[in-house]
Amino acid sequence: MSTSSQGPGDNRSETTSETAQLVSHDDLASTSNYTQLNRSINYQDPLEDEFEGSHGVRRRNTVQKIEPGSTNILSAKFESLDYDTCENHPLLDEERKRGYAFVIWKDITRWFIFLLIGIITALIAFVIDVCIEEFSEIKYRELKKSVDAHLPHRMYVPYLLWVLSNICIVFIGSVLVAYVEPVAAGSGIPQVKCYLNGVKVPRVVRIKTLFVKTIGVITAVVGGLAGGKEGPMIHSGAVVAAGISQGKSTTFNKDFKIFHYFREDHEKRDFVSGGAAAGVSAAFGAPIGGVLFSLEEGTSFWNQALTWRTFFGTVVSTFTLNCALSAYHGRAGELSYPGLLNLGKMEPFPFQFYELPVFMFFGAVGGCLGALWNHINYKLSVFRIRYITAPWLRVVEACLVAAASATVGFLMMYALNDCRPLGEDPTKVPLQLYCADGEYNALAAVWFQTPEASVRSFLHNPIGSYNPWSILVFVSCYFLLSAWTFGLAVSSGLFIPNLLCGAAWGRLLAILIQLMAPKNTIINPGKYALVGAAAQLGGVVRMTISLTVIIIETTGQISNALPIIITLVVAKWVGDFFNEGIYDIHIQLAGVPLLPWEPPPLAHNVYASEVMSHPVFTLRTIENVGHVVELLKLVSYNGFPVVDPPLADDQEVHTYKRLRGLILRSQLIVLLQNKIYNENEHENANTTWASFNVDMNMFRKEYPRYPSINDLEISDWEKTCTIDLRPFMNPSPYTLPTRASLPRLFRLFRALGLRHLPIVNDVNEVVGMVTRKDIARYRVWRHHFSMGMEELVLSSEI
């Protein structure tokens, strides 16, 4: 993920961070406050010492030098989304005023939005598909003309033409990605996954990103890179969903004044999850696979109503795309183009009992190759993070890969003169090259079309269409090329290149099996090509259920389910033995504080007192405006516990204050911006609030980008006023005691999608705060039959 190269000045309050708490914790570590705190915590659990230090955490020294490209770093840059509803008085007021009619109205609106998401996602998919198809055909037709014209001795002319056209096309997309919107690079799936996990990835769901992504993916595929258009479709769907559901666009600075009641993190996340599913559905013609994808990769809570709407969205998306593509291909009404990726109708392949070990073997090969692919890509990504940081360097690299792709293709078809008789070949531009009349160059056919069409060729071409040596050379080169391509500053996915590699080696193995098999046995190479494709892709991305369903839906054959399931399961097992899935590798490289599915095992003896950040900055229930402004300027935290003011007759000095609620930075900013002050400090809170005529829309207006505290003009007189925070704070935040264990923190945090979790002592006084990064810091690794827990380093450098 290339969010590291984001431009400054673009992200107002977004760069403020919860984890600045950690810095402050280090800064203040030597104060008496801290020492006192620690003592009091130890006192509260007299048994803690017994377990101390026994939990096998590989503790890393926090002053350790941070190497860019390590996978044991958490970036302090990422913020969390806040899925917890703040039940303050304006919300209760709105509920009371609007009643059940509003609940039903919101429900109907949600369905309507999902309809729009499905339709618009499908239309974007349609535009991308048609552009790629048209432009590719023009490009390869011109190249073929040039080849035919310059045969046999001046082959450098078409070669140069090819290289030049690739570079030019890729250059456009790469410049857009590198300079305009770096977050649009790659497939977008890791970014969407992080977003759905609850991490605010800056600018990931903006219209500008969608625009760059659309142009980017067209240029990448037409430019001949080893990339696909499916991953970007998923990202596009997510952006569409976020855009529509909010009824406004920040890029165009336009507020349509609709759907403002969906302007909160929780609702937006639900729509984005549906949008990603609609994207999968459009990309693969797989409505069920889409729903499963968004569940497997994103959501943690299976919400039936949401799943049900998501399903509706994916069906609409497939259906709309199907209509549009059928009309485009002149077969309106036939509905024969369900998705972008069309692998062609596979024949059902009956399989025998003894073939199961063969499928497992394919799975194992896919797992190994997938792990290798991931490792190569990981090494390359580290190299990129360390050395290819400037945008111009990234553009140059993309153009280099574009040139390399053309070169490899050209060398291959030039050197391996694999001639096959022209038959019912599905390729659009058969190239004769040095072959005899009536023959065509089989390798040129693979290169002179989009990768997707090549996958189809491997799956469907009849027996004997390929020379095994050609396939071997092709697989080796394409494997490396595709691993090199993923992570470039272009928008392209990895599904198609991996399917292509897998289909190729699957076909190669089928030829070998045919050679070894007893006579009169006819091996169906298409069947093994499909199994190989599934194995390779499964080995790289490590999805199982959703991928199975996607492949089944794409090939239109449910009877192939069992072989594909077995293959994918084995591929995942074998791959997991070596490393993580490619998306997780990229997420770790970016240092995103992604929360896994389960709390770390054996961590019941890591206590909240150890995990939390402290001391905590708190606000009093009725607080001085000047103090609020100073605090917001001083620290960059996003949530502040609201505590009881000290009692007038209380003689004792309290170190900690009693928790009354939690208020967010964004809420404070809105209160300051709208000047919801009291002049008189002791005025009744309730009356004041009513007299201000505050409603929820005041808070929603600025969502999701609130002004910075420095943008607000607050006069000195105003600073002497007070704010009553009680009507606006979350009155009952979830809390845990200091003696709660890490798994307990984790479960509460993960299941409820929290952002701030105040840690209290035995008398409900705030002693610390836990945010996402405090928990994500503890990571479990398991490879090569062993496992353990490591503590990641928090860094603001990456």
Next chain:
Amino acid sequence: MSTSSQGPGDNRSETTSETAQLVSHDDLASTSNYTQLNRSINYQDPLEDEFEGSHGVRRRNTVQKIEPGSTNILSAKFESLDYDTCENHPLLDEERKRGYAFVIWKDITRWFIFLLIGIITALIAFVIDVCIEEFSEIKYRELKKSVDAHLPHRMYVPYLLWVLSNICIVFIGSVLVAYVEPVAAGSGIPQVKCYLNGVKVPRVVRIKTLFVKTIGVITAVVGGLAGGKEGPMIHSGAVVAAGISQGKSTTFNKDFKIFHYFREDHEKRDFVSGGAAAGVSAAFGAPIGGVLFSLEEGTSFWNQALTWRTFFGTVVSTFTLNCALSAYHGRAGELSYPGLLNLGKMEPFPFQFYELPVFMFFGAVGGCLGALWNHINYKLSVFRIRYITAPWLRVVEACLVAAASATVGFLMMYALNDCRPLGEDPTKVPLQLYCADGEYNALAAVWFQTPEASVRSFLHNPIGSYNPWSILVFVSCYFLLSAWTFGLAVSSGLFIPNLLCGAAWGRLLAILIQLMAPKNTIINPGKYALVGAAAQLGGVVRMTISLTVIIIETTGQISNALPIIITLVVAKWVGDFFNEGIYDIHIQLAGVPLLPWEPPPLAHNVYASEVMSHPVFTLRTIENVGHVVELLKLVSYNGFPVVDPPLADDQEVHTYKRLRGLILRSQLIVLLQNKIYNENEHENANTTWASFNVDMNMFRKEYPRYPSINDLEISDWEKTCTIDLRPFMNPSPYTLPTRASLPRLFRLFRALGLRHLPIVNDVNEVVGMVTRKDIARYRVWRHHFSMGMEELVLSSEI
């Protein structure tokens, strides 16, 4: 669900109930304690009055007469499962001692258990299938002989023979269900759904239940009832999973001393969820559908590792059953029998744009008919609850239905002499009856085979196989028969009867469409029969995603996905307009405190102080044994907050005590049973605990049925000892303040699978306790375009 007729004396501590708290709350309502409590709560939220009474809850008077068979009652009988890990010292100790090797070992064991679950579930499915097939063939062959022998005038002989054979066979199963294990009645899906939701349905996952279920389903189907074997398979899978994973059987009183580390509610629930999925997979040959079923109907949290293992289990199950059935049918190695329900390979049916409204129409018809079916079954169920309560009455009713089924079938084939030429008809025992030679009676063919085979006939028989009037009469009768059958004291499901009804009216509509269609158009009746079957079933059960996938996997045609999805979606919408799905109706009738997916809307102004039960019985950290024993005998609660003892120098009298932890009745029982006492009251807790050599296995040994407090013998001397509860209690239970709202309670409860939630005041003193029933009491209804919230009545009568 027939758990209401459970025998006494069988359920030791199971009948103790959290909701006895409510009773005690009513009893003690007039004490000063209660009044004082209420006042203090009001004080804590000065703004509460403002919102009081505005939330539109339809408050029912609690002294209202409870009518058996109402749907607005919660039974006090059901207990909850406890998914929250109790992080006490024995657990930490075990973790520390065993380390990561144990984590890995547990993981491998889980996979192994899922393998066993898949295999054994498949074998049970195999036995059921083979028995039903063999016995049915014998039965119908003998009946045919009798018919042929007594034609044309002494037809009462075969009729009586038919009635008698039906009654005899059904009698066996019905007696078993009514007298031996009432929980084995019906499909078992509602029970499994409740279990997965976190409700402890007594005896639902015992071996005895499995045994009765297996015999019951064979007798029900062979006995000619309008029931299927698929629902019971799901229940069987769940029982198998629970049995294997616990490594012991209560029915056989046998402990295999394995897998004892899985003896807790949380782990067991995960296995049961996987077992139910394996059951679906075996029933329908639908591994993906199985995973989705257990997600859609049961689990709330999408746990990737669990889903992944579940998928493995479902694949193993399908595969094993496939092997076994293929071998049985003499085609070993061919793997052509993936599931019990075999609808036969459907041809892919290409559809046109203009057919979509037709599918929607089918969906609407299915929705209406499904809602009607549910309504009829609901009325019958209420009648049964009120009047047919004695076991012998239930047996008589089952036999009556068996006789009625035979009578209806006989009358129909006798009165409607629908003759068709003998062709490639798939029926095994074609009956000539009054037809000419070379012809057979089409209706007799429908009745003289299992319902499953009849569904196949409707789907696959060529055009013109049926007279529309015959179908109309058949649909009307079978519709009523099947609605009457579901809920009888027999083990049978509703999938097949509804598929059969739907396929029949689908075929009928296809004939009508053919009549209205322009000439030269040939309508494929099988296509509409399938769509009708899906619509009817969808209208009854209201599942969408899993049902779509199940139907696709069963028919082996992914290309039919879109029509089926559209049909199911419309069927659900139309059905939901009138009433709930059939499973939910039965769950409501049984008064199960099922938690829905979402908290009630507009309930932010219902506060914990209103929801909670109070006052609460608490225990001190170091408690007198005699006091513990008395408390356990006095009340039937299952969880007790552990609080600080009053300080010696504390002059003030505290009404509430500070929360230190939570201890379960079962833990106290184990402590008492093992005599973990201190003679000296002030001994150090930590040393004591170590000196007793307590480990987790002590707590696991008795799981899930602990002895009752009355079974323990505790001497008077022992009652003067103390127990230190600190090492054994859950030291950091999740809590919420009194001002927390109902949605907040709900989310915490639902997401984390809690059983007890202590409610604390501002200084962390326990003032109340919330359990599942306190939350499930608030239920949202939405029908006929309106919605609202109602408060259910808690009753110990049903």
